[in-house]
Amino acid sequence: MKIEKPTLLLWEDRARNNILKMVEKSRRSRVRFRPHFKSHQSTTIGEWLQEYGVKEITVSSLDMASYFAEHGWSDITVAFPVNIPEMEKINRLASRITLHLLVESTEAVNFLSANLSHPVNIWIKIDVGYHRTGIEWEQSDRILALAKRIQKSQHLSFRGILTHAGHAYHAREKTEILAVYQQTLTRMKSVQSHLLVHGIHPVEISIGDTPTCSLRDDFSGVDEIRPGNFVFYDAMQWQMGVCQEDQIAVALACPVVAKHPRREEVVIYGGAIHLSKEYLVDNRGIKIFGYVAPLQGGGWSEHFPDTYVKSLSQEHGIIKTTTAILKNIKIGEILVILPIHSCLTVNLMGKLLTLKGEQINTMRLK
Amino acid sequence: MKIEKPTLLLWEDRARNNILKMVEKSRRSRVRFRPHFKSHQSTTIGEWLQEYGVKEITVSSLDMASYFAEHGWSDITVAFPVNIPEMEKINRLASRITLHLLVESTEAVNFLSANLSHPVNIWIKIDVGYHRTGIEWEQSDRILALAKRIQKSQHLSFRGILTHAGHAYHAREKTEILAVYQQTLTRMKSVQSHLLVHGIHPVEISIGDTPTCSLRDDFSGVDEIRPGNFVFYDAMQWQMGVCQEDQIAVALACPVVAKHPRREEVVIYGGAIHLSKEYLVDNRGIKIFGYVAPLQGGGWSEHFPDTYVKSLSQEHGIIKTTTAILKNIKIGEILVILPIHSCLTVNLMGKLLTLKGEQINTMRLK
Numbered sequence: 082m083k084i085e086k087p088t089l090l091l092w093e094d095r096a097r098n099n100i101l102k103m104v105e106k107s108r109r110s111r112v113r114f115r116p117h118f119k120s121h122q123s124t125t126i127g128e129w130l131q132e133y134g135v136k137e138i139t140v141s142s143l144d145m146a147s148y149f150a151e152h153g154w155s156d157i158t159v160a161f162p163v164n165i166p167e168m169e170k171i172n173r174l175a176s177r178i179t180l181h182l183l184v185e186s187t188e189a190v191n192f193l194s195a196n197l198s199h200p201v202n203i204w205i206k207i208d209v210g211y212h213r214t215g216i217e218w219e220q221s222d223r224i225l226a227l228a229k230r231i232q233k234s235q236h237l238s239f240r241g242i243l244t245h246a247g248h249a250y251h252a253r254e255k256t257e258i259l260a261v262y263q264q265t266l267t268r269m270k271s272v273q274s275h276l277l278v279h280g281i282h283p284v285e286i287s288i289g290d291t292p293t294c295s296l297r298d299d300f301s302g303v304d305e306i307r308p309g310n311f312v313f314y315d316a317m318q319w320q321m322g323v324c325q326e327d328q329i330a331v332a333l334a335c336p337v338v339a340k341h342p343r344r345e346e347v348v349i350y351g352g353a354i355h356l357s358k359e360y361l362v363d364n365r366g367i368k369i370f371g372y373v374a375p376l377q378g379g380g381w382s383e384h385f386p387d388t389y390v391k392s393l394s395q396e397h398g399i400i401k402t403t404t405a406i407l408k409n410i411k412i413g414e415i416l417v418i419l420p421i422h423s424c425l426t427v428n429l430m431g432k433l434l435t436l437k438g439e440q441i442n443t444m445r446l447k
Numbered sequence: 448m449k450i451e452k453p454t455l456l457l458w459e460d461r462a463r464n465n466i467l468k469m470v471e472k473s474r475r476s477r478v479r480f481r482p483h484f485k486s487h488q489s490t491t492i493g494e495w496l497q498e499y500g501v502k503e504i505t506v507s508s509l510d511m512a513s514y515f516a517e518h519g520w521s522d523i524t525v526a527f528p529v530n531i532p533e534m535e536k537i538n539r540l541a542s543r544i545t546l547h548l549l550v551e552s553t554e555a556v557n558f559l560s561a562n563l564s565h566p567v568n569i570w571i572k573i574d575v576g577y578h579r580t581g582i583e584w585e586q587s588d589r590i591l592a593l594a595k596r597i598q599k600s601q602h603l604s605f606r607g608i609l610t611h612a613g614h615a616y617h618a619r620e621k622t623e624i625l626a627v628y629q630q631t632l633t634r635m636k637s638v639q640s641h642l643l644v645h646g647i648h649p650v651e652i653s654i655g656d657t658p659t660c661s662l663r664d665d666f667s668g669v670d671e672i673r674p675g676n677f678v679f680y681d682a683m684q685w686q687m688g689v690c691q692e693d694q695i696a697v698a699l700a701c702p703v704v705a706k707h708p709r710r711e712e713v714v715i716y717g718g719a720i721h722l723s724k725e726y727l728v729d730n731r732g733i734k735i736f737g738y739v740a741p742l743q744g745g746g747w748s749e750h751f752p753d754t755y756v757k758s759l760s761q762e763h764g765i766i767k768t769t770t771a772i773l774k775n776i777k778i779g780e781i782l783v784i785l786p787i788h789s790c791l792t793v794n795l796m797g798k799l800l801t802l803k804g805e806q807i808n809t810m811r812l813k
Contacts, residue, residue, distance in 0.1 A: 162704035338528040
């Protein structure tokens with residue numbers, strides 16, 4: 082495998098193991114597994130999921146829904162507040178697949194109601210504490226009123242309540258993440274009960290984020306889970322204790338272009354347009370834009386100790402390391418970077434190269 | 448102009464004015480103007496620059512050099528430490544255009560010397576204080592030794608010394624930026640003198656960054672300037688006092704998908720995969736991922752006061768605003784976001800839409 086420039090490597094065995102674990106876990110809990118495809122945006126990886134029985138998927142835009150619908154997926158949730166300027170796209174999709182949309186406002190429901198020409202499934206987005214989108218879970222009467230409004234609309238079938246506990250990403254320990262799960266479930270159950278006692282039926286519960294879905298084993302009381310990042314994981318998930326380092330399935334291979342021994346720094350060809358500017362802050366308060374590992378045995382080995390990407394500009398990455406490690410790194414050599422947020426890196430790169438040398442495209446590569 | 452989803456608008460008149468200003472300024476100073484094409488990556492905008500007499504350009508990768516060479520550009524500097532694994536690409540380029548490469552190590556020079564089959568121009572990258580790449584300007588003997596090594600190599604023509612004063616971006620005021628320029632010039636002149644007195648001749652000086660090139664009028668003593676971002680500018684340049692708000696030539700048009708009056712927040716379809724996660728920190732210590740303005744009169748007007756993008760996830764942007772402004776924003780309406788770093792936004796979007804409705808492609812759109 083000859084690498085000349087920043088190349089996103091995919092460790093297929095690791096990704097398949099990550100998938101298998103989540104599939105088995107959801108089977109044991111008898112919960113519907115509707116993985117989020119925004120992380121990989123790839124029909125090939127979609128096929129791997131299909132091999133394990135996945136038939137229903139989640140995406141983050143109507144364009145992504147259209148892409149996967151064209152590739153044979155027929156049951157798709159767009160986990161994003163319905164974007165009404167794309168009404169034509171919605172009708173086109175609704176005419177050919179089972180389409181699930183998210184709403185959180187009367188305006189959006191009224192607009193859909195007036196403009197839909199085909200049936201869609203509707204989920205009310207609930208805010209269980211992340212405060213990005215959704216109706217706050219405590220506002221049960223607002224949620225009830227919206228559910229009733231949906232039920233009265235032609236072409237709109239109310240399916241249930243859906244949330245994304247993105248605040249799980251603020252946690253620093255497994256116990257905190259599991260506490261977010263427990264709280265999410267309690268809050269969603271409370272909304273569900275309120276709707277059920279007021280005659281709305283059925284009310285499914287859909288949850289989904291990689292941290293809680295990875296650490297939790299039992300999903301009793303939940304109808305559907307929608308994690309996405311788990312296929313690849315990344316340095317952020319690893320630092321949170323959500324996965325092990327050897328579960329991270331993607332890494333950006335980058336040539337070394339300069340060495341600065343006095344500063345204990347190495348410059349790589351690999352920057353913000355490859356990795357994204359996502360960073361994490363370690364326990365010393367240092368911003369980390371990626372961890373660094375050597376290529377080894379057809380894959381890569383454990384990360385170098387005391388070594389990290391300290392800054393990124395458009396095409397440059399600066400690695401901070403130790404004198405001992407720097408001494409053994411050569412100009413022109415390839416290092417791999419474990420990305421902080423694999424979804425953004427995959428989106429930027431647009432394609433992946435398996436360790437066997439097969440190229441896997443995503444919808445970004447047109 | 449019907450906008451359905453995140454769309455990068457280009458205000459052509461503003462971009463052309465920005466270009467014209469820089470062209471006139473470089474003419475007055477009799478300095479070679481070799482604009483950096485990494486900011487726009489577009490053959491169309493390249494043609495605009497050509498209309499003003501630009502013949503020599505800068506790029507940030509060998510792929511970008513190949514792309515513009517295919518589109519007729521015949522004098523290209525790759526302003527990135529030479530990436531030796533791409534030696535074949537270098538020879539291919541060197542066989543057909545006037546190619547300028549940057550070096551900072553003996554390893555790279557030796558490798559080029561042993562593998563080049565066509566002549567290239569070589570610049571030594573000097574670190575004048577940014578500490579990203581280059582030989583530190585104080586190490587004049589190391590620089591001299593490398594220049595001599597280059598002169599002895601077949602196919603390598605030593606052209607001069609080149610720097611990027613990226614630390615100008617750490618400045619908070621115009622006076623600080625102008626001080627960085629002055630210091631850069633002094634340091635480059637000192638290196639130049641050292642080389643000249645030791646018999647290296649000629650030794651050109653190439654500098655280039657948008658902040659200093661925008662604020663400085665007189666480039667005496669410099670042979671070449673290489674700014675790139677100035678074509679579009681962005682919120683970062685504006686906040687630094689490098690440009691006026693009405694010089695910002697790109698903005699991301701985004702549909703509003705949700706409103707949260709209690710939090711004074713608006714959710715847009717437009718996230719990290721459109722804008723990038725670049726942010727700036729304002730004088731209250733708040734992270735700003737973009738400023739927000741309404742569409743107006745075929746373009747956009749001034750930004751809303753007390754309003755900014757407070758966070759971005761993959762496709763979502765959260766705007767923090769005031770109750771009064773929020774009241775007038777409707778779901779489905781289009782707002783424009785002034786990006787923090789236009790180069791990264793243009794790279795992510797891959798295409799631009801002029802206010803007249805013409806699509807302009809970049810090399811990212813394949």
